[in-house]
Amino acid sequence: MTTPSRPGPAPAVGSRRITITDVARAAGVSIAVVSYALNGRPGVSDRTRRHVLRTAADLGWRPSAAARSLRSAPHSVSVQAVGPAEAARATDVALGLRSALRVGDDAPATDVVVDVAPDRDAAARDLEHAWTERRHAAFVVAGLTRDDPRDRAAHRGGVPLVPLGPPRASGPGAGAAVWFAGNAEQRAAQYLRELGHTRVALLARDEHGEPAATLLDALGAPEGSRTEAGRGTPVERVAYRTVDDAAAGAARLLATGDRPTAVVADGDVALLAVLETARRRDLTVPWDLSVLVLEDSATCRLVHPAVTAVARPWAELGAAAAVVVRPLLGGGEAGAATPPAVARLVIRGSTAPAPASGAAALPGT
Amino acid sequence: MTTPSRPGPAPAVGSRRITITDVARAAGVSIAVVSYALNGRPGVSDRTRRHVLRTAADLGWRPSAAARSLRSAPHSVSVQAVGPAEAARATDVALGLRSALRVGDDAPATDVVVDVAPDRDAAARDLEHAWTERRHAAFVVAGLTRDDPRDRAAHRGGVPLVPLGPPRASGPGAGAAVWFAGNAEQRAAQYLRELGHTRVALLARDEHGEPAATLLDALGAPEGSRTEAGRGTPVERVAYRTVDDAAAGAARLLATGDRPTAVVADGDVALLAVLETARRRDLTVPWDLSVLVLEDSATCRLVHPAVTAVARPWAELGAAAAVVVRPLLGGGEAGAATPPAVARLVIRGSTAPAPASGAAALPGT
DNA sequence: TTGTAAGCGTTATCAC
DNA sequence: GTGATAACGCTTACAA
Numbered sequence: 085m086t087t088p089s090r091p092g093p094a095p096a097v098g099s100r101r102i103t104i105t106d107v108a109r110a111a112g113v114s115i116a117v118v119s120y121a122l123n124g125r126p127g128v129s130d131r132t133r134r135h136v137l138r139t140a141a142d143l144g145w146r147p148s149a150a151a152r153s154l155r156s157a158p159h160s161v162s163v164q165a166v167g168p169a170e171a172a173r174a175t176d177v178a179l180g181l182r183s184a185l186r187v188g189d190d191a192p193a194t195d196v197v198v199d200v201a202p203d204r205d206a207a208a209r210d211l212e213h214a215w216t217e218r219r220h221a222a223f224v225v226a227g228l229t230r231d232d233p234r235d236r237a238a239h240r241g242g243v244p245l246v247p248l249g250p251p252r253a254s255g256p257g258a259g260a261a262v263w264f265a266g267n268a269e270q271r272a273a274q275y276l277r278e279l280g281h282t283r284v285a286l287l288a289r290d291e292h293g294e295p296a297a298t299l300l301d302a303l304g305a306p307e308g309s310r311t312e313a314g315r316g317t318p319v320e321r322v323a324y325r326t327v328d329d330a331a332a333g334a335a336r337l338l339a340t341g342d343r344p345t346a347v348v349a350d351g352d353v354a355l356l357a358v359l360e361t362a363r364r365r366d367l368t369v370p371w372d373l374s375v376l377v378l379e380d381s382a383t384c385r386l387v388h389p390a391v392t393a394v395a396r397p398w399a400e401l402g403a404a405a406a407v408v409v410r411p412l413l414g415g416g417e418a419g420a421a422t423p424p425a426v427a428r429l430v431i432r433g434s435t436a437p438a439p440a441s442g443a444a445a446l447p448g449t
Numbered sequence: 450m451t452t453p454s455r456p457g458p459a460p461a462v463g464s465r466r467i468t469i470t471d472v473a474r475a476a477g478v479s480i481a482v483v484s485y486a487l488n489g490r491p492g493v494s495d496r497t498r499r500h501v502l503r504t505a506a507d508l509g510w511r512p513s514a515a516a517r518s519l520r521s522a523p524h525s526v527s528v529q530a531v532g533p534a535e536a537a538r539a540t541d542v543a544l545g546l547r548s549a550l551r552v553g554d555d556a557p558a559t560d561v562v563v564d565v566a567p568d569r570d571a572a573a574r575d576l577e578h579a580w581t582e583r584r585h586a587a588f589v590v591a592g593l594t595r596d597d598p599r600d601r602a603a604h605r606g607g608v609p610l611v612p613l614g615p616p617r618a619s620g621p622g623a624g625a626a627v628w629f630a631g632n633a634e635q636r637a638a639q640y641l642r643e644l645g646h647t648r649v650a651l652l653a654r655d656e657h658g659e660p661a662a663t664l665l666d667a668l669g670a671p672e673g674s675r676t677e678a679g680r681g682t683p684v685e686r687v688a689y690r691t692v693d694d695a696a697a698g699a700a701r702l703l704a705t706g707d708r709p710t711a712v713v714a715d716g717d718v719a720l721l722a723v724l725e726t727a728r729r730r731d732l733t734v735p736w737d738l739s740v741l742v743l744e745d746s747a748t749c750r751l752v753h754p755a756v757t758a759v760a761r762p763w764a765e766l767g768a769a770a771a772v773v774v775r776p777l778l779g780g781g782e783a784g785a786a787t788p789p790a791v792a793r794l795v796i797r798g799s800t801a802p803a804p805a806s807g808a809a810a811l812p813g814t
Numbered sequence: 815t816t817g818t819a820a821g822c823g824t825t826a827t828c829a830c
Numbered sequence: 831g832t833g834a835t836a837a838c839g840c841t842t843a844c845a846a
Contacts, residue, residue, distance in 0.1 A: 101581070101583070144581075146578065146581035146582050147582060148519070148582060148583055149515075149518075149523075149582040149583060149584045150514075150515045150516070150517075150518040150519045150523065150583060151515075151519055152515075153514075153515040154513075154515045154516055154519060158514075158515065160584070162562070165540065168537065168540055168541060168544070171536060171537060171540035171563075172533065172536060172537065174540075175530065175533055175536035175539075175540070175563070175565045176533060178565050179533070179565055179567060182565075182567075183567070193578060193582060195564075195579065195584060197527070197562035197563060197564055198536075198540070198543075198562060198563035198564075198565060199560075199562055199563075200540045200543050200544055200547075200563060202544060202547075202548070213511065213558060214560065216466070216509075216511035217511050217512060217513060217514040217558060218466070218513055218514060218515060219514045219525070219560060327747045327750055327751065330751075331751060352747070352748070353747050353751065356747070356748060356751035356752060357751055360751055360752060360753050363753070364753065382692045382717070382718050382721070383717070383721060383748070385692055386692065386695075386696060386718065386721040386722055386725055387721060387725060388725050388728070388729065
């Protein structure tokens with residue numbers, strides 16, 4: 085005891101951290117009582133509990149995240165994003181998750197952070213490292229593809245993964261995924277079909293394919309009819325990586341003689357690429373060309389005409405994931421059966437019935 | 450010793466964590482030697498060091514973040530974002546910082562995370578809590594305003610803050626800020642002046658004002674002449690909060706008889722609001738109206754004409770911040786004197802000389 | 815109901 | 831150059 089820690093009520097700027105030992109001393113009880121009281125555990129009299137709580141608050145005590153996670157699971161959750169393109173979703177998810185877990189106000193002091201990795205492989209390494217170092221209690225990951233390196237990493241190390249995505253039949257984390265209800269992509273496909281669009285094109289980022297894939301499935305195989313050749317709407321898929329790619333892809337799509345009557349974009353970049361190309365070619369949206377986006381945004385509402393979009397409320401999805409995440413924070417198994425967030429198809433002015441015939445005709449086969 | 454830990458080389462899926470004790474046992478040395486070897490400290494023979502390193506790698510050892518930060522500073526950095534609007538910048542900064550700190554490969558395993566808070570006050574609480582809980586060794590924060598609650602929180606608790614923003618004369622963290630070189634905002638102002646724009650409007654988010662303020666200063670007081678009434682370009686500032694606000698603001702700006710000859714937008718939302726309004730009013734960009742954006746983006750490049758913008762490479766700024774952050778990771782004081790990232794004015798097709806007279810004339814005073 | 819004490823996995827200070 | 835061993839702040843048996 086070389087440093088006689090002050091028992092007084094003054095936390096003094098820049099001094100030592102306040103520990104439960106300080107609180108115990110100030111309250112005149114033992115550290116065990118303090119720990120029980122602070123964690124709401126039974127076995128402490130109400131009077132003592134209140135006294136301890138008051139003392140801790142007066143002293144400005146906060147748990148040491150390190151010391152706490154040394155014994156139990158860490159009280160933090162990581163939401164992963166791959167590349168800047170996914171960052172917006174991830175931060176929305178984090179915000180929703182955070183508010184659902186009531187972070188920032190309560191005593192148990194949970195923490196939601198976003199881990200942003202440059203690419204999938206780095207993300208997989210992050211996941212593995214962060215888990216083996218026990219940095220977080222749960223890892224929320226969106227946009228897992230088939231054969232995602234993160235799947236393998238998680239499976240190998242027993243990472244408490246909370247996948248955000250459509251339920252996957254195969255693979256390790258099958259069934260545990262949190263996803264939107266509402267079948268918005270299917271409804272988008274049906275909507276386009278009802279409008280009479282027989283040639284539909286998809287301009288989508290190379291990597292993440294869940295909604296795009298769902299839409300393709302829905303367009304290709306309406307109702308129960310699966311893979312019957314000739315049935316369903318033929319969809320031309322153009323992938324892009326960079327902004328220039330997107331512009332070039334849009335140009336290519338609309339240049340063809342038998343150009344599509346509807347284009348589906350996977351986000352703002354593809355959307356603007358399509359709109360700009362259409363404008364250049366004097367194609368009027370929606371009469372000459374219908375445009376639909378798979379991710380609603382400010383851009384969709386600001387352009388004219390406003391763009392029909394699938395609105396996926398990521399923050400709500402994050403909130404829904406809280407149910408799965410919470411038990412993980414206690415070191416337990418993942419929870420299940422969440423009240424899901426609902427994705428909707430927001431119909432705006434950019435979609436209309438397919439033009440009678442003209443440029444789009446030329447029945448393929 | 451109730452659990453006879455296997456000395457064998459098999460880490461066995463799902464088994465206990467590998468600790469330095471395991472490594473020590475396997476390597477036939479004491480834990481102290483292992484610790485020294487793993488941390489590259491002197492006092493271990495080269496032979497032993499190599500042997501220990503190999504053993505640790507074979508066993509798949511990874512440090513426990515909790516145990517490690519129990520004694521020393523945590524090996525992680527938090528980059529803060531307020532609201533989804535700032536999230537894109539924050540993730541870019543995080544990516545740059547991360548790569549500059551070489552996270553993910555090396556042994557000391559630093560971790561860069563993004564903390565996204567719903568608003569400034571929540572962000573201030575986050576900062577205070579995360580610091581008192583010693584969750585991170587450094588906190589990178591962009592867009593601090595005057596009287597920011599985070600400033601107060603940080604000052605009170607001695608938070609190792611790394612502000613990203615123009616140097617501030619007053620306040621606690623004065624001088625330590627990391628920011629862009631290049632005076633891009635001033636150059637933008639000068640550029641507009643050289644083009645003969647006498648009426649300039651600014652459509653900017655309510656909250657974050659650094660680049661907007663800088664631009665306003667530069668426009669209002671060219672060269673050395675400061676606050677001389679009548680001198681400088683009058684700037685009409687319109688603030689918005691929501692997407693609808695932005696659209697309404699743009700409409701209001703361009704409706705007036707003596708409308709501005711140039712509009713500066715603070716980001717994509719404002720930009721699209723302005724472009725759409727201009728289109729609706731049959732104003733041709735850039736001949737009737739020049740448009741400039743304070744934050745370059747994919748949108749700026751995709752619309753036609755492409756939009757002149759201030760490009761601020763946030764990832765590079767994050768990398769520059771690494772110099773300041775690194776010493777903090779060791780528990781020391783913040784570093785200084787960073788090779789700065791450079792913001793540039795990217796001139797594209799949306800800016801042109803002010804129209805001769807016409808709508809814009811009507812000399813004010 | 816409360817106190818004592820044994821860990822958790824590191825780092826760091828000693829002796830040897 | 832190496833090996834015991836005491837912290838670090840907290841949780842949790844177990845004893846009083």
